[in-house]
Amino acid sequence: MKNDTILLDHGSGGLASGELIRDIFLSRLGNPVLGQLEDSAIIETDRGRLAFSTDSYVVDPLFFPGGDIGLLAVHGTINDLAMRGARPLCLSLAMILEEGLPLDDLQRIVASIDNACRESGVPVVTGDTKVVQKGKGDKVFINTSGIGLVDEGLDISARMARPGDAVILSGSMGDHGITILGQRAGISLFGNLRSDTRALHRLVQKLLATVPGGAVHTLRDPTRGGVATSLNEIAAAAGVAIELDEDCIPVTPQVAAACEILGMDPLYLANEGKCLAVVDGTHGAAALAAMHGMPEGRDARIIGRVTESPPGQVVLHTAAGGARIVRSLTGEPLPRIC
Amino acid sequence: MDYVSEFRDKTLIAPLLAELKQTLTRPLRLMEVCGTHTMAIFRHGLRAILPPEIELISGPGCPVCVTASSHIDGFLDVAQRDGVRVAIFGDLFRVPGSQSSLARAQAAGAKVEIVYSPMDALTLAEKHEGEEVVFLAVGFETTMPLVAATILEAGRRKLAHFSVFSAGKIMPPALHALLADRELALDGLLCPGHVSTIIGAEAYEPLVRDYGISCVIAGFEPVDILQAVLLLARQKRDGRAEVENGYARAVAWQGNSRARQVMNEVFAPVDTPWRGLGMIKASGMAIREEFACFDAERKFAVRLPESIEPKGCLCGEILRGRKKPQACPLFKSRCTPMDPVGPCMVSSEGTCAAYYRFGEGR
Numbered sequence: 001m002k003n004d005t006i007l008l009d010h011g012s013g014g015l016a017s018g019e020l021i022r023d024i025f026l027s028r029l030g031n032p033v034l035g036q037l038e039d040s041a042i043i044e045t046d047r048g049r050l051a052f053s054t055d056s057y058v059v060d061p062l063f064f065p066g067g068d069i070g071l072l073a074v075h076g077t078i079n080d081l082a083m084r085g086a087r088p089l090c091l092s093l094a095m096i097l098e099e100g101l102p103l104d105d106l107q108r109i110v111a112s113i114d115n116a117c118r119e120s121g122v123p124v125v126t127g128d129t130k131v132v133q134k135g136k137g138d139k140v141f142i143n144t145s146g147i148g149l150v151d152e153g154l155d156i157s158a159r160m161a162r163p164g165d166a167v168i169l170s171g172s173m174g175d176h177g178i179t180i181l182g183q184r185a186g187i188s189l190f191g192n193l194r195s196d197t198r199a200l201h202r203l204v205q206k207l208l209a210t211v212p213g214g215a216v217h218t219l220r221d222p223t224r225g226g227v228a229t230s231l232n233e234i235a236a237a238a239g240v241a242i243e244l245d246e247d248c249i250p251v252t253p254q255v256a257a258a259c260e261i262l263g264m265d266p267l268y269l270a271n272e273g274k275c276l277a278v279v280d281g282t283h284g285a286a287a288l289a290a291m292h293g294m295p296e297g298r299d300a301r302i303i304g305r306v307t308e309s310p311p312g313q314v315v316l317h318t319a320a321g322g323a324r325i326v327r328s329l330t331g332e333p334l335p336r337i338c
Numbered sequence: 339m340d341y342v343s344e345f346r347d348k349t350l351i352a353p354l355l356a357e358l359k360q361t362l363t364r365p366l367r368l369m370e371v372c373g374t375h376t377m378a379i380f381r382h383g384l385r386a387i388l389p390p391e392i393e394l395i396s397g398p399g400c401p402v403c404v405t406a407s408s409h410i411d412g413f414l415d416v417a418q419r420d421g422v423r424v425a426i427f428g429d430l431f432r433v434p435g436s437q438s439s440l441a442r443a444q445a446a447g448a449k450v451e452i453v454y455s456p457m458d459a460l461t462l463a464e465k466h467e468g469e470e471v472v473f474l475a476v477g478f479e480t481t482m483p484l485v486a487a488t489i490l491e492a493g494r495r496k497l498a499h500f501s502v503f504s505a506g507k508i509m510p511p512a513l514h515a516l517l518a519d520r521e522l523a524l525d526g527l528l529c530p531g532h533v534s535t536i537i538g539a540e541a542y543e544p545l546v547r548d549y550g551i552s553c554v555i556a557g558f559e560p561v562d563i564l565q566a567v568l569l570l571a572r573q574k575r576d577g578r579a580e581v582e583n584g585y586a587r588a589v590a591w592q593g594n595s596r597a598r599q600v601m602n603e604v605f606a607p608v609d610t611p612w613r614g615l616g617m618i619k620a621s622g623m624a625i626r627e628e629f630a631c632f633d634a635e636r637k638f639a640v641r642l643p644e645s646i647e648p649k650g651c652l653c654g655e656i657l658r659g660r661k662k663p664q665a666c667p668l669f670k671s672r673c674t675p676m677d678p679v680g681p682c683m684v685s686s687e688g689t690c691a692a693y694y695r696f697g698e699g700r
Contacts, residue, residue, distance in 0.1 A: 005445045009676065016676050185454045263686060265381070319346045320560035322383020325697035330675035334428025334452065334686065
């Protein structure tokens with residue numbers, strides 16, 4: 001069976017998404033900046049270095065514990081800028097509304113966007129609105145783009161990871177993914193689970209201000225595809241191996257329990273307020289302390305290290321004392337049968 | 339005690355491994371019957387720490403993997419009809435039939451909903467009165483009692499536009515069919531924890547009697563699995579073959595008679611095809627005549643086509659424990675989780691998917 005149409009898997013953030021980007025988009029539109037496949041592009045100008053990023057938000061349900069589509073749209077683009085070390089300046093906001101959307105819902109979403117912009121200090125400075133016929137959209141789609149400034153000499157990217165680096169995760173995995181799954185399924189077993197959506201630019205600035213210039217090699221927010229897919233992308237881009245210690249990876253008891261029940265692996269679940277930092281190993285402890293000093297990184301842990309070989313491989317040392325390979329996500333995570 | 343972390347505790351695992359090494363008198367070929375065991379063994383990296391004398395062979399215990407392509411084709415036939423909305427468990431979504439899959443059918447316009455319980459399909463039926471909502475039921479004794487209860491509930495709610503397409507299966511006949519194959523030369527079975535909660539430990543006694551095979555029921559945590567392997571090794575060392583329950587916190591000797599009663603009220607045994615194992619007598623669950631109005635196969639007069647296995651695919655051999663995924667010429671080349679050819683690669687609990695995702699190990 002060869003794929004000749006778009007399937008949901010193509011939007012999963014895993015291997016199928018990567019194949020689509022490579023075969024359809026990069027094959028036509030590829031250029032040295034786009035080809036880096038980073039969270040945002042860095043553009044060199046006479047007046048300084050700009051970071052530029054765009055993302056679209058199609059979450060269902062629109063409102064969920066801990067957030068809504070508006071918060072995600074603001075935080076997501078701020079985070080994509082922050083993951084290159086940029087200081088976000090401003091955002092664009094484009095909304096595609098489906099006929100029949102209650103105005104109350106739209107007001108709630110816009111109020112939420114307003115709050116997120118104020119709290120993060122990043123305003124919306126341009127926008128666009130379109131309305132499509134009932135059935136031609138799914139209530140609300142949002143696109144945000146953002147521009148930020150990057151300090152001279154800063155080169156944070158996936159290909160910069162090198163053997164000896166420490167891999168830090170800024171907090172627990174999978175909170176957003178399980179919250180959304182639980183909402184969709186109408187499962188209320190999991191107590192006070194909330195999405196972790198939040199802006200990470202202040203955490204990144206604190207990190208950059210604490211450890212010496214150049215010691216922060218890679219930053220990624222492990223959204224769709226989860227920590228597993230992000231680490232595979234880093235290992236592939238840098239030609240290094242990554243070893244993880246299951247004992248050290250933070251997962252809340254609620255997420256762990258939900259994953260057991262649904263047959264999910266938290267390594268593959270989406271996060272919206274977490275960052276992976278790959279930092280020169282000699283500065284790992286300082287980087288961790290810097291994160292602990294910020295509310296966004298209170299629960300940060302060193303979860304593993306970068307090694308030399310085999311290039312591109314991510315290995316997990318399990319809590320039980322075994323070891324296994326961790327690959328990129330293949331297909332949307334789906335609940336199992338028994 | 340949270341009933342998870344203590345069963346992954348290295349300080350409990352180390353002495354189990356030490357005792358296992360002392361107990362082994364010769365190499366052992368053990369089959370883990372259940373797909374959840376296969377995934378747990380890989381997920382916790384247990385192959386890397388087990389003594390090399392233990393060979394673990396994955397059996398036919400993944401309900402999606404053993405669903406014949408003819409059943410998938412039948413599901414697709416129903417899903418693609420006008421006015422139909424099908425409800426499925428997630429792992430069925432990407433399973434290929436002979437031509438297509440439900441994922442591809444959805445991309446072409448079919449209405450496919452993923453549910454977490456068969457009862458959710460009733461809620462869907464109440465929400466979509468103008469459509470026929472069909473639950474596509476795949477599963478063993480673990481899930482089928484709940485499907486049966488759903489059909490009974492549909493009757494109580496008088497939901498005339500709800501039905502079930504049953505490809506449900508019973509595990510013991512498949513184990514008999516497997517063990518009759520002497521070439522397999524197994525030393526013991528790690529019996530499935532979930533299925534055993536329903537059928538009980540006693541269900542394995544005929545296997546011990548007829549084939550002299552050691553049977554140990556295992557839970558799904560590393561300590562559970564290693565303890566079950568140790569119990570099997572002790573039986574071999576002592577020259578015993580019997581049923582032992584290594585998962586007593588969930589499995590009773592007699593199982594769950596209430597669940598079996600509900601299942602037997604709604605379903606009757608029927609000969610059914612298993613992917614890779616062929617037709618097995620009285621191993622399927624057909625909806626009884628009294629509930630014909632909830633039987634999608636009858637409602638839509640579905641005629642199951644002949645099963646056509648994909649060319650070159652060794653899933654059948656793998657499900658019978660005769661071959662390992664690496665022996666398949668399609669493994670990791672034409673057949674990957676992104677574009678699976680056979681069911682062992684598509685199911686989250688399939689053997690090939692486990693070998694692909696977690697490394698091939700031993």
